[in-house]
Amino acid sequence: MAENQILDGAQSIYFKGNEVGILVSHGFTGTNQSMKPIVEAYAKEGYTVVSPRLKGHGVTPEEMEKSTYKDWIDSVEEAYKWLEERCTKIFVVGLSMGGTLALHLAAKYEDISGVMVVNPAINIPAMDNILDNTDDRFIAAIGSDIKKDGVEELAYDRTPVKSIRNLISLMSETHDQLSRIHCPILIFASEEDHIVPPENSEMIFETVLSEHKELIHLENSYHVATLDNDRDSIIERSLEFVVMYSNAK
Structure with a gap:
């Protein structure tokens, strides 16, 4: 597959509104297919x-292997x-590693109006165990952790071990930046992930220095909650959050 042959459903999404x-970010080895329902819901509201x-996502695992966490930040x-060129207020949203990237941005840019994360990744001990116990180039897929029947995530069927190393670096770097986050934050956490x-x-909630912060437990979804049974609740609560803090002085 050529480098520029992007999987159908993995393309970047842009909606010009008010x-x-x-900004919405998908997760590790995933694609925008996992975020499309919430993206469309936000766009529908204008x-x-x-x-x-x-970078490296939505093409092939071999292409992902070439990218680094710095590329994902870029x-x-x-x-x-x-968004800065078009908007006066900006919110950032992310699932899993997308949540890590959203937190990274919130720590860097003080003018971000709010951050919303779904099952954000900061510390995954199983990833360290993989590095300690395999010499393989790829391991099994980690996508499609979804409780709802008949729903599948568009994600890689293999996970590059080199990319896991980059994910660990990103999580570690972002962990050290959490205390720089002061903007309002809304955290969605699946009880079974x-x-x-x-x-x-829980750790992110306790560490950020945001005056306004809320942790919402999702009782009927696994990791990819944006495609799971709690999807509509995530959309509803996040839209309420945007309305509240986009009107804040």
Whole structure:
């Protein structure tokens, strides 16, 4: 598959709307297919929305292997700058590693109006165990951890071990930046998650210095909650959050 042959459903998504912008980031080995329902819900309300395809994602596992966590940061940075040119207020949203990237942006840019994360990744001990116990180039897929019957995530069927090393570096770097986050934050955490331990969300909630912060437990979804049974609740609560803090002085 050629480098520029992107999987159908994995393309970056852009909606031009009003002066409130929302940046949405998918997760590790995933694609924008996992974020499309919330992206479309935000756009329907008139917001300007961008959901970038993270470099190395949505093509092949071999292509992902060539990218680094710095490339993934660059992908969301470019999307953020696109919103800056069009919007007076910006919110960032992310699933899993997309949540890690959203937190990274919130720590860097003080003018971000709010951050919303779904099962964000900061510490995954199983990833360290993989590095300690395999010499393989690829391991099994980690996508599609979804409780709802008949729903599948568009994600890689193999996970590059080199990319796991980069994910660990990103999580570690972002962990050290959490105390720089002061903007309002909304955290969604699935009570049963087979990829990211729910304790990640608890730790983020306790560490950020946001005056306004809320942790919402999802009782009927696994890791990819944006495609799971709690999807509509995530959309509803996040839209309420955007309305509240886009109107804040």
